[in-house]
Amino acid sequence: MKDNLQELFPLVDEEGTVIGKATRGECHNGSRLLHAVVHLHVFNAQGDVYLQKRPEWKDIQPGKWDTAVGGHIDYGETPELALSREVREELGITDFTPEFIGKYVFDSQRERELVYVNRTTYTGEVKPSEEELDGGRFWSMQEIREAMGQGILTPNFEREFQRFFLNQE
Template sequence: MSDQNLVPKPDDLFDVVDELDRVIAVRPRREVHALGLLHRAVHVLVFNDAGQLFLQKRSMKKDRQPGLWDSSASGHVDHGEDYDTAAIREFEEELGVKPPSNLTRWFKVEARPETDHEFVWVYRAYHNGPFRLHPIEIDDGAWFMPDHIEKWLAERPQDFASAVPVILAHARTLGQWPGCDLLHWPSQR
């Protein structure tokens, strides 16, 4: 796939969904965003053996939330695509490597303004890198300890894409952020 195929286009098609995440229509990307229609996305949180989370800094070329720190990999679910396929695709496109076999669904976040009206399935995986970050999608990336991210988020929330605080807050409600359950999955490595 060429780099040009990875650049979001205003006419890319998204499935529009209802409040129960059921597909009700298909609309162009620009219309979905302009009208705040409910649609679907995935976020992948990648942890290494040291318990660090990889965050990406969104490219300044992005049309939405450029230059902000975001999940390890994230993106829209394309028209006709399911969440799992989208998670694998985004992992490969943005991080430049095949996803590990331990890539699994973790939890779902309901659509709201902070998620850009997206229903978001959050996935987690273990991978120690290195990654080949896609230059059109990502300007930078780094590993951070969860406690550092928490402090950073509290002091400078404006540094993060709007879905990140929602996702991490949901992980906290599960008792798995920044806890040992999240950081040690010996059966899934």
């Protein structure tokens, strides 16, 4: 499997206002065009956090553990609709209540993303997509702390989790 480099993404300003459009290939080729994504951090009743394992075929951070759900907002789609779609596609979850935590600009040498960060507490069954993911599991806060800086987790997840969750304990 491979990402569709012709998929259309909205280009946005730092507030989230759509100012244009570009393909996935254009957004991920080092142009650093600002495009929008949604993330969902899934906690269970014990406070453990579900992480997905990125497949080896992904164009960015293959094989690393990452936020439970992360996906691009399609051109013409709202962040809320994108979040529902991505959660259904990646984890098979349709009945959840997201809580918007905040947004920020993720900046790397290859790309810039406006990230809409959400969380939920979920006690149902998680069915990771066999097509989009290499599985997933719940991690304790201690496991996450121990994995930080070891090349196991994506740098984006580490920074985001520290910013929004680890410092809130």
